Amino acid sequence: MVETGHFALVLAFALSLVQTLVPMFGAHMNNQKMMAVGGPVAVTGFTLTALSFAALAIAYATSDFSVANVWDNSHSLQPLIYKITGTWGNHEGSMLLWVLILTFFGALVAAFGRNLPAALRANVLAVQGAIGATFFLFILATSNPFARLNPAPIEGRDLNPILQDLGLAIHPPLLYLGYVGFSICFSFSVAALIEGRIDASWARWVRPWTLVAWMFLTGGIAMGSYWAYYELGWGGFWFWDPVENASFMPWLGGTALLHSAIVMEKRSALKIWTLLLAILTFSLSLLGTFLVRSGVLTSVHAFATDPTRGVFILCILTLFIGGSLALFALRASRLTAGGLFHPISREGALVLNNLFLTTATATVLIGTLYPLAVEAVSADKISVGAPFFNLTFGPLMVPLLVVVPFGPLLAWKRGDIFAVAQRLMAAFAAALLAVLVTALFIDGASVFAALGVGLAFWLICGALTDIAVKSGFGTVAPGVMLRRFAGLPRSVFGTALAHLGLGLTTLGIVGTLCFGTEKILSMHAGETVQLSGHMLRFEGLYPAQGPNYSEDRGRFALLGADGSTTAVITSAKRSYPVRQMTTTESGIKTIGFSQLYLSLGDEGTDGSVVVRLWWKPLVTLIWGGGLVMMAGAAMSLMDRRLRVGAPSRRRKSAGAVPSASLL
């Protein structure tokens, strides 16, 4: 089975070469037969990669320690779910997941792209094949997950305990679906450059892919943030770690792309810019892969001592980013400029959005790479951490968030800013009220807190205003309004939901950062502690045994007003014997949108234990907002206009422009 998997991977590599060369030459020579090769080859390539992945997953599930990768990252006593998720809980396996998703998207283009112009489809599949080929080669040459051990060891070395969590089952697949999803936008862009032709229908094909990738990336980042929050035991949700930034940059770029693609689809403007953004977004995904996979982040010098993998990915990076940008420089001038618009218009607002988002992306990029650059060119080392990003990224986001509610209400081409401001009066009043309430009743000391809450309410009410205005609230009869509401395009709801989610996330961040409280203390069993109105009694430490770990569970009783126990919160310190590692399992109690969060520290000699306790107001909104953003993207995807097949039906009946089909 394992050798079958390895063989399937080699075959998939060979097929990816076919997928690159044959359709591209076909498109070049206008040979229909050669172009048609791309589709079936892409589907077969995906099937083979899936087979290969399944072979590795089965080796993990059955604890086949004759496979070096399984031996290194699994243990026979692990619960089955962690045995399976362990498949991608390591370098080799996660790269295999990466190509699996890449070929999956390629197969989707092949399956749903029947009404694409043949040459465009062939070129897209060819570029997709080329990306696949380099990564297949990377896996086969430097990171083979199927290498065998002889003699086979009796027992494995266990999966890293921190990864033995449900988060590993959800976070990497979501994240990779996002990361790799942008490869489709990249392939479409390169294909458009090869053909030297780009039009509004191109944007209509690219937009759903961007939405899909963005939706998954949003989910992946939110999930990763929550995982880190509960697993790491000190309750932070974002760290500005280079590894986080590696996924955040494609998200920021993808968000900009999402918005500029709207302008391109609706108004045929910003063509060249949209194309460049699509290239840059996937380039940032590749860069993230490089940063994370090459070990360059630990230290430039650590990278230099074992550079095989790093140099390989660097070559891939240079090939695709350099190649696509060179192609862009050569061909971009051929693309014609599109529709005109007044600065005060929906297009203008979206341009502003792009200006701030790309600047923010560049800020994160330079903050992430600068320490590496300094270390590479001089003997010095500097650090760029959270305080830098808070000081630069924060101020860039505030003006962007302030103008968000204006965008969807402005008309295309030429908007009336005063009319829009009038419609937003209610939202503005709500935000002002939130500022006053915060300043007077909650926290008068912090201007930042009051304004932050105001900004969040401005976003939330602005999103609701968008829906209200478009349904004719206050201007038409209630019955008409309901009909209009039901008849609004799904993409209008999508926009409003995404912006609403943004507001909720903002509210969660401001709430946690500004109104959170914390206590660090030593506690004996039976002692009580009070934090922000919540009374907790420490019941004591109890030993317990898991399948592949032992733990000390600290039990805490949450006391009601009358002193009775209303809930029990358990936090544990786990010890994994195989890796000789300990982890902290935080104890969390959700109350409304807020959470009580506690984790255990060292035990004292007198039987006391160090307890760190947090009250995190509105913290769940941070990730809840992410889910709402995902729902927004899903809603937009369901829009009639973007649904597969719908536009082509219209084409048949009305005989409209041939480029009006989708996907």
Added chain:
Amino acid sequence: MTARFSLASLVLLLTLLFAGAALAVKPDEVLADPALEARARTLSEQLRCMVCQNQSIDESDADLARDLRVLVRQRLVAGDTDRQVIDYIVSRYGEFVLLKPRFSLRNALLWGTPVFLLFAGGIFIVLTARSRRSTATNALTAEEQAELDTILHRD
């Protein structure tokens, strides 16, 4: 508390984080004066634990981080200003210890890029919009204008 976006660095990072498997600030470090303690916490968030990957001394469990936390508190108790504490730590451990690099010539590119891009991008957008509008208004040639006139005056 990083969300882990790649398993390799995740594992590496988290292994480092969990090396001590305890909590960062310990009760015995906390200063009696809440105002001084608050300043100590704020300062600690700006200083890097030099043996960790991207962690401030406020979050790290490493012994070095603990030493630095105690040192920061000692200087504060001795009456140093925030600036003096930072300068003192930098003089002993180098600029690497600062999570927010100083505004210096070497870091000009780091601090300057966001500002430069925002302004350059803004100016570029304004200029492009202007030039495209002026070309658009000149779009009619004399013949087109004549044709338009005949159409408009047909009645």
